[in-house]
Structures are given as structure tokens and as C-alpha cells.
Amino acid sequence: MQTISPFLWFDGQAEEAARFYVSVFTNSELRSVSRYPDDMPDVGGTVMAVSFALDGLEFQALNGGPQFPFTEAISFFVRADTQSVIDDLWLRLSEGGEPGRCGWLKDRFGLSWQVVPPILGELLGDPDPERTGRVMRAMLAMTKIDIAGLRAAYAAP
Template identity: 50%
Template sequence: MMDKISTFLWFDGNAEEAAEFYTGLFPDSSIEEATRTTMDYPGGKVGDVITVSFTLSGRSFVAMNGGPDHPFTDAISLSIDCADQAEVDRYWDALSDGGEPIICGWIKDRFGLHWQVTPRILPQLLADPDRAKAKRVMNAMTQMVKIDVAEIKAAADGKA
């Protein structure tokens, strides 16, 4: 069943490949339907996949092959809540394959979509009532590309 509100993603001819990659990466994910176009359009021709409906971890998405006119920017990203460093590493490694690591846990995948690979402890420490601790964590995070949980904890404890 589709959510009341779904995220709609514009791809340049590789929507189906992206949906297959994402659904293979996240648990509780599947492709529901691929719809083929009945006419030629700027991003494709009759018979090409135009949209792919899929879920990622239980949330609805639609990927569309809309052509090259609207590439992704970092103005929107998908954030992954990671339980621990092993989960951070797993998602980071998969998304960085053909992608581009950025900074502070952000990565642009090979399809151009931006992700935040975030260990659960990071936002907790950034919201800590001890603002000096939170500042140490923020300073440590801004020096990282992929977030390192041990380093974040060391910064929180004043040991970094």
C-alpha cells in the first residue's frame, strides 16, 4: 500500500537500476511496480520504464526517468539512522561504490542522490544538555567525512 505522501525522485534513465540497488540495500524494501511509457518523451521512448514504485524500509518512493534536466542536489537528502559503526560502515561502503563521499557523514551515491549516514548516537550527543560536550562532538564531526562512532564518543568524553 502506498503512503499518503511519497517521495518522488527524478532520474536520468536509470530509475529502475537505482530502485533495484536501494531495495537490495535496505531491509523491509521491495519494488512494487514498474510502469512503461506509451509515448516518446524527452527522457525516453515508447516502452521504456518511466516510473518505478518501491518501498525502502517501509516508506514509499517513486523513481521516474525524467531525463537530464533536473539532477539531484544536496538541497535534499535521505538520512539513514544507523545503530552502530558496523551499520554506518555497511551503508557507507555500498553508497560510496561509484559515489562521492562529501563531509560530516554525507555521501552522493552513483545516481547522484545525497545521503546522510548517521550513527544514532550523533544527534543524541549533539542535543546533549551539556553544551560544551555537544560542541566538542560538533567540532569532531565537522572534521570527518565518514562518521567514526569511537571518535565521536571520545570527543563527547573530552578525550579527543
């Protein structure tokens, strides 16, 4: 059983976000939805908290109000093994959000994601500083990571 899990603070969109994330990632499920008691002013009967799992990783989400919006200081790193997986995740997660640089994006709820292939770490781990420099410069020029572009930069003379 997982003993540590991400806890996300939303301003009224916890269930919508959880359902969206569950639709994007395989092996995912909405586990529970709890509501504020009916007698609570302004929030009675609305969704209070949601428990869900993304690819087996358990998350908790709370509709806590507007006090604490998401920032890029926290993001979720998603390993994407192929370009088609990168393309699919990028398209779905960025819809209604905004692209960033170097594989980062913000979804429509303001949560930051990094969609990154393992080959990036392998190429950046090469002992040749000229190769890693070319790969780094190529990555810094990308929004969505392009595996072919990384490989071309690595192989360039």
C-alpha cells in the same frame, strides 16, 4: 497507507536505482515498473516510472530526462544504530559516488544520503557546551561518522 512519498526524477536510471536501493536496505521491495507507450518517439518501450519501498517507506521514481538533476538540497537521512551498519551502508551507497562531510555522501546516481547514528543527536544535545563543541568539531572533521571518535571527543577532558 502512506499518503506522502518521495518522488525522484532520474535521467534514464530509475529502475537501476530502485533495484540498487532495494538491494541495500532490508525490508525493501520493487513494487512496479511501467513503460512509456511503444509509439512514443525516442522513449517508446523504455521504463517510465518505478514504485518501490525502502524499509517500508514508499518511493516513486520517474525517468524524466536530464532537466532536473539531484542536488544536496534534498537528502535522505538514514538512522544507523551501530558502527557496522554505518560502515555497510556507507560502503554500499558511496560505491561509484562520492563521500561528503559529516556523514553525507552522494550515490552513483547523484542522490544525497546522510548515514547518522542516533548517538550523535544525544551527544550534541548535552547541556554542557564544551562537550557539545568537542563533538561538533569531531563530527565536522569526519566523512563517514565514527561513533568511537564521537564518544572520545565527548569524554575528553
